[in-house]
Each structure stands twice: as structure tokens, then as C-alpha cells.
Amino acid sequence: MTGNTATLSPTTGATAASRTDITNVLRALAMDAVQKANSGHPGMPMGMAEIAEVLWRHHLRHNPANPKWADRDRFVLSNGHGSMLLYSLLHLTGYDLSLDELKNFRQLHSKTPGHPEYGHTPGVETTTGPLGQGIANAIGMAIAERVLAAHFNRPGFEIVNHHTYVFLGDGCMMEGISHESCALAGILDLGKLIAFYDDNGISIDSEKGNIKSWFIDDVPKRFEAYGWHVIPGVDGHNADAIEAAIQKAKSFTDKPSLICCKTVIAKGAPKKAGTGQAHGAALGDEEVAATRQAIGWPYPPFEIPQAVYAAWDARDQGAHLEAEWNRKFAAYEAAHPELAREFKRRMAGELPANFKAHSSAFINKTNEKAETIATRKASQNAIEGLAPALPELIGGSADLTGSNLTWWSGSKAIAKGDASGNYLFYGVREFGMSAIMNGLALHGGFIPYGATFLVFSDYARNALRMASLMKIRNLFVYTHDSIGLGEDGPTHQPIEHLACLRLIPNLDVWRPCDTVESAVTWTAAIERANGPSVLVFSRQNLAFQKRSEQQIASIRRGAYVLVDAASPKALLIATGSEVQLAIEAQKQLASKGIPVRVISMPSTTVFDRQDEAYKQTVLPAGIKRIAIEAGVTDFWRKYVGLEGMVIGIDRFGESAPANQLFEYFGLTVTNIVNTVSGVI
Numbered sequence: 082m083t084g085n086t087a088t089l090s091p092t093t094g095a096t097a098a099s100r101t102d103i104t105n106v107l108r109a110l111a112m113d114a115v116q117k118a119n120s121g122h123p124g125m126p127m128g129m130a131e132i133a134e135v136l137w138r139h140h141l142r143h144n145p146a147n148p149k150w151a152d153r154d155r156f157v158l159s160n161g162h163g164s165m166l167l168y169s170l171l172h173l174t175g176y177d178l179s180l181d182e183l184k185n186f187r188q189l190h191s192k193t194p195g196h197p198e199y200g201h202t203p204g205v206e207t208t209t210g211p212l213g214q215g216i217a218n219a220i221g222m223a224i225a226e227r228v229l230a231a232h233f234n235r236p237g238f239e240i241v242n243h244h245t246y247v248f249l250g251d252g253c254m255m256e257g258i259s260h261e262s263c264a265l266a267g268i269l270d271l272g273k274l275i276a277f278y279d280d281n282g283i284s285i286d287s288e289k290g291n292i293k294s295w296f297i298d299d300v301p302k303r304f305e306a307y308g309w310h311v312i313p314g315v316d317g318h319n320a321d322a323i324e325a326a327i328q329k330a331k332s333f334t335d336k337p338s339l340i341c342c343k344t345v346i347a348k349g350a351p352k353k354a355g356t357g358q359a360h361g362a363a364l365g366d367e368e369v370a371a372t373r374q375a376i377g378w379p380y381p382p383f384e385i386p387q388a389v390y391a392a393w394d395a396r397d398q399g400a401h402l403e404a405e406w407n408r409k410f411a412a413y414e415a416a417h418p419e420l421a422r423e424f425k426r427r428m429a430g431e432l433p434a435n436f437k438a439h440s441s442a443f444i445n446k447t448n449e450k451a452e453t454i455a456t457r458k459a460s461q462n463a464i465e466g467l468a469p470a471l472p473e474l475i476g477g478s479a480d481l482t483g484s485n486l487t488w489w490s491g492s493k494a495i496a497k498g499d500a501s502g503n504y505l506f507y508g509v510r511e512f513g514m515s516a517i518m519n520g521l522a523l524h525g526g527f528i529p530y531g532a533t534f535l536v537f538s539d540y541a542r543n544a545l546r547m548a549s550l551m552k553i554r555n556l557f558v559y560t561h562d563s564i565g566l567g568e569d570g571p572t573h574q575p576i577e578h579l580a581c582l583r584l585i586p587n588l589d590v591w592r593p594c595d596t597v598e599s600a601v602t603w604t605a606a607i608e609r610a611n612g613p614s615v616l617v618f619s620r621q622n623l624a625f626q627k628r629s630e631q632q633i634a635s636i637r638r639g640a641y642v643l644v645d646a647a648s649p650k651a652l653l654i655a656t657g658s659e660v661q662l663a664i665e666a667q668k669q670l671a672s673k674g675i676p677v678r679v680i681s682m683p684s685t686t687v688f689d690r691q692d693e694a695y696k697q698t699v700l701p702a703g704i705k706r707i708a709i710e711a712g713v714t715d716f717w718r719k720y721v722g723l724e725g726m727v728i729g730i731d732r733f734g735e736s737a738p739a740n741q742l743f744e745y746f747g748l749t750v751t752n753i754v755n756t757v758s759g760v761i
């Protein structure tokens with residue numbers, strides 16, 4: 082029996098609190114905090130109180146003093162609107178989250194925002210609220226646990242061995258992403274993933290109608306079909322039944338478990354329990370008072386009896402659990418010093434000491450080769466070049482591996498029965514993939530990269546937004562970046578996508594123009610520890626550009642002068658496949674006696690962060706600017722101004738060979754030359 086299957090024995094105070102009080106404190110804190118804020122969701126915390134009590138007091142292995150302990154159990158609140166439940170649990174068990182913070186629920190700069198935010202509140206493992214993504218994050222964490230265990234555990238040393246628990250509600254179940262991610266989870270032997278379904282038959286529109294008018298899935302059958310171990314019909318208010326279900330779930334080590342808990346939303350509230358009104362609004366003073374009566378909680382708001390605190394306090398036990406693990410790790414360290422060092426490095430999110438040298442050697446080699454190839458191929462070369470130094474890279478594609486070129490010679494599939502690999506076949510599940518990647522990154526030990534066509538980034542978009550909000554390192558690889566993909570036609574040709582992605586705060590978007598910019602893009606994205614990156618590559622070949630060492634170094638600044646001229650009459654700004662057009666146009670203009678400067682701008686988002694002085698050396702004021710990019714033109718106004726010109730595409734594409742499309746849409750050297758001649 083491993084340590085993880087043992088049931089924890091909670092501390093009991095001198096005058097032990099009753100289990101009813103221990104559970105009801107969760108109800109009281111939720112209804113009182115929501116009432117005080119006059120905003121929030123009391124129903125879910127009140128309905129899941131018993132489940133939370135059993136899980137957190139009897140099973141969850143965590144250390145409130147160290148929310149970053151590597152082998153802690155992960156807990157994800159996928160139905161993130163029930164945030165007060167999580168805040169109460171963190172406060173009561175002894176995390177650095179004071180009662181005042183609970184009183185300040187939903188207020189500016191409190192540690193208790195409306196929905197749980199990763200990096201903001203200690204103990205919050207991921208940001209949730211956008212329904213369905215939490216369960217996908219949890220699946221990513223469970224995959225991370227399994228793969229990390231395969232990489233690092235050795236006979237006698239199970240240093241990676243923890244559970245991932247997740248709460249989810251009807252809303253998560255209705256969201257498509259739960260289908261995407263749970264279907265994949267069923268295949269990957271995630272025996273330590275245990276999900277609790279809050280089956281309360283209520284979602285928001287229950288205020289007006291019956292959930293059966295919009296949600297009649299047979300959830301247990303659905304999850305059985307995915308290959309999960311399902312425990313149906315558990316009374317979510319019966320601690321013994323919940324306990325038995327968890328024990329059973331833990332005994333299934335080859336499949337994830339879904340515990341379906343029948344609950345009553347806002348259980349305990351005399352009038353509002355079981356109604357849609359309890360979902361997302363304060364109960365009202367009268368109903369709060371009546372609930373106090375009904376559940377037998379006589380204490381005023383935010384007053385918690387010492388015995389109740391004592392019953393919840395997980396600090397001693399947490400310290401003990403972590404110390405136990407530390408002893409195990411010390412023995413592991415003695416037996417496998419290199420592995421132990423590597424484990425610590427990876428969990429700390431530090432790159433290998435030789436990464437800088439390794440990546441610059443790779444960039445130099447790429448420059449020497451001077452190849453004209455598709456940047457998707459250059460991307461694959463970059464993975465091939467960098468990955469041997471980065472065992473934490475964990476790749477994948479949403480069923481486009483052969484097109485995205487994300488598989489390298491060291492790729493090995495993570496599969497049923499074998500978690501020792503480094504590549505996930507995500508299937509056609511762009512959103513699921515991206516949220517699972519977020520979970521992998523959040524768990525620690527991995528730098529995920531996952532790919533699809535740029536046009537399908539829309540399917541994944543909210544997971545990119547969450548990665549950006551959470552400031553996590555994650556690499557979203559998008560190939561087939563424009564009309565340049567050709568015959569697949571307008572359904573597959575991105576037009577507005579680059580502009581849309583650049584609008585997400587804290588997301589770095591790269592669209593390199595050749596092999597060297599592609600190598601730098603990969604390096605920059607890997608080195609970016611505080612946010613995700615989008616890496617956009619072409620299907621078609623792009624001309625290699627010659628650069629000085631200084632220019633190569635400047636790629637990292639997002640934009641730089643690629644070809645200059647004395648007293649330029651115009652500044653040509655281009656990205657990706659359009660850089661080669663700008664270069665040709667520059668030559669033709671020079672031969673006509675019109676000097677222009679060509680600026681390659683692989684990342685507008687990175688360029689925008691540069692200091693003013695640098696920006697002005699690249700884009701000096703007072704010279705006409707012309708931007709060229711095979712996408713919507715509006716975005717470029719901020720660089721070219723109202724007097725400048727943008728050569729782009731403001732309609733959907735067409736199905737035809739790529740070279741004909743560039744001609745048809747005016748993305749040609751001749752059009753650039755004529756445009757420049759027309760404005761100067």
C-alpha cells in the first residue's frame with residue numbers, strides 16, 4: 082500500500098467539534114461572504130460542503146505552509162464560481178489566507194477574487210471560472226504526474242505519487258471541452274485522477290426553466306463510454322457514502338474515477354435550496370438568518386469556534402507529510418543524485434545551465450546552413466536542435482502531427498501502458514489540448530508545446546487567454562499561417578487570427594520569416610518563464626535572409642532593421658512570408674533610386690515592450706510607413722498611422738495554389754513597389 086491510499090486522521094480539538102459544525106462552517110462562510118459582497122455564488126459551496134469535508138479532511142495530502150510542495154495532491158475547482166468553498170477550505174486548513182480576506186470576498190486587491198486565480202491566492206492550483214477548463218487542467222496535471230513518475234521514479238523510490246482531485250458541475254459537463262478532455266483521459270491510465278460531479282440538476286437558467294429542457298445527458302454512461310471508472314448515485318450529503326466512494330475510486334489505479342454525487346444546491350437554505358436562485362446571488366438577510374436556524378449554526382458571520390478551526394487545521398499533518406516525503410527524497414538523492422538534481426531543476430522551472438550556449442550554437446548553425454525551407458520545417462528543425470537539451474519538453478498535436486511537423490527524432494508517444502514518452506496524440510481536440518497543456522505547465526516539470534493549424538486557434542482561444550492570465554510558460558504552435566497554405570481554401574486560411582491573438586494581453590505572438598527567426602522564436606518562447614507564446618509558421622518555403630550578428634541578436638527585440646538605406650523615403654514593415662516580398666521590393670525601389678528600409682517584425686507584442694529609444698531607432702518618426710502582412714489590415718494602423726498604407730487581406734481567402742493567391746490578393750512585389758511610389 083502506498084502512502085497515498087492511507088486515510089488521513091484529522092486532528093480533533095480538546096472539545097471536539099461535531100462533524101455537522103465542521104461541515105456547516107463551509108455553508109456559513111459561503112453564504113455570509115456572498116451576502117457581505119452582495120455578489121457571488123452561495124449555492125455550490127453549500128451543496129458540496131459534505132464532499133469537501135470528506136475529501137479535504139480525510140484524503141487530501143497537502144501542506145498549507147508550502148503550497149508548492151512538489152508531491153502534494155492537486156485540487157481543482159472546475160466549477161470555479163463556487164470560489165468561496167475553496168477560499169474557506171484554504172483558510173480553515175491553514176494557508177496564508179486570513180479571515181479578513183474572506184470578509185473582503187470579491188473586493189479590489191483582495192486575495193479572494195470572484196473566481197479562483199492562480200498565482201494570486203496561495204493554494205489555488207489553476208484559474209477557473211470559464212466552465213469546463215478546470216477539468217481539462219486537472220487532466221493535464223494527472224498526465225504530468227504519471228509522466229513525471231515514469232521519468233523519475235525508481236524501484237523503491239516513488240517520489241512522484243500524488244492524486245489529482247477535481248470538482249465539476251453541470252456547467253462543466255455541458256461544455257464541449259469536457260468531452261474532448263475526458264475522452265482522452267479515459268485512454269491514458271490516469272488512475273490517480275478522481276473527479277466529483279456535483280449533480281444538482283441546477284444551472285443558471287433553472288431560474289426560468291428545468292435543466293431537463295437543456296441537459297439530459299446520461300453522465301455515468303457517457304464516462305463509462307470514455308473508459309472511466311464511474312461510481313454513480315452517491316448521496317453527496319452522506320459523509321459515509323462519499324468516503325466509501327473515494328476509497329473505491331482510489332482502488333482503481335488504471336482508470337480515472339468519476340464520483341457522481343447527487344446534491345441539493347444551497348443545501349440548508351429553507352426556501353432557496355434546490356432552486357436556480359441559489360446559484361449566483363446572495364441569499365438575502367432573511368434567508369441567511371433562516372439558514373442559520375435550519376442548520377443549527379448560531380454564530381455570527383465570520384465567527385468560527387476554536388474547536389471547528391482545530392478540526393480543520395491541516396498544518397501539523399501537512400508538515401508531517403512533507404517531512405516524510407523529504408526523507409524519501411533525501412534517500413532518493415543519495416541513490417540517484419543526478420536524477421534528483423534534474424527533478425529539482427525541472428520542478429523549479431529552471432532551464433538547464435547549458436541551454437543558452439546550446440541554443441545560440443543552434444541558431445549559429447541554422448544561420449550557416451542558410452536554408453530556404455518552410456518555417457514549419459524550420460520549426461521542426463528547431464525542436465530537433467533544442468529538445469535534446471530539454472527533457473522537460475512535452476509535445477503534441479491535435480491530429481496534425483505530419484502537417485505541423487512537431488514530431489522530432491526523440492519523440493515518443495505517451496500511451497496506454499507506457500508513460501515514459503514525451504509526446505501526446507491529442508486527437509482532434511484543439512481546446513482540450515490547450516487546456517490540458519495548461520495543466521501540464523501548472524503541475525510543473527514540463528514545458529508543453531502543442532500544435533494545430535493557425536485557423537483553428539479560434540477553437541483553443543480561451544485556453545490561450547487563461548495561460549496568459551496565469552502567466553504560465555506554454556508554447557502554442559500554429560502552422561499553415563495564411564493564404565499561403567493554398568488549395569484548402571478560405572475555411573483553412575487564417576485572415577484575422579494573428580491580429581486577434583495579438584490582442585490577448587501577455588501573450589507573445591511570433592511569426593518568423595525564415596529559419597533563423599524560427600530558431601530564435603523557439604528559443605525566446607522556451608526562455609519566457611512568465612507567459613505563453615504563440616509560434617506561427619508557414620506551410621510554404623520562405624527565402625533565407627542574410628543577417629549580421631547584431632541583427633540576429635535583435636530578432637529577440639521583436640522587430641529590427643533587416644535591410645537599410647541611407648535617408649530612407651519609406652519604412653516597409655513585414656512579418657513572416659511577406660518579409661521576402663518586402664526585400665525584393667526594396668531592391669526594385671533601390672534600382673529606381675527610391676531608398677527604403679525593410680523592418681522584419683516577427684513579434685509585435687515583443688517589440689511593443691521595448692524601450693522608446695530602441696523603437697525609434699527601428700521606426701523613426703516622420704517617414705511614411707507601409708505594413709505588409711497576409712491578414713487583416715486594421716491591426717497595422719497603430720504602426721503605420723493614418724497616413725501610412727497597409728497591404729493585407731480584409732476578406733476571406735480562396736481555394737487555389739498559393740502563388741496564384743498571393744497574386745490575386747495583391748501581396749506581390751509589384752504592388753508593394755507601386756504602393757511605395759504612390760505615397761512618397
Ligand SMILES: Cc1ncc(C[n+]2csc(CCOP(=O)(O)OP(=O)(O)O)c2C)c(N)n1
Nearest residue numbers: 125210211212250251252253283284285360
Ligand atoms: C464557459 C462559461 N460559460 C458560461 C459561464 C457562466 N456560468 C457560470 S456558472 C453557470 C452555470 C453552471 O451550472 P453548474 O455548473 O451546474 O453550477 P451550479 O449552479 O450547480 O453551481 C454558467 C452558465 C461560465 N462561467 N463559463
Ligand SMILES: [Mg+2]
Nearest residue numbers: 251281283284
Ligand atoms: Mg448544477
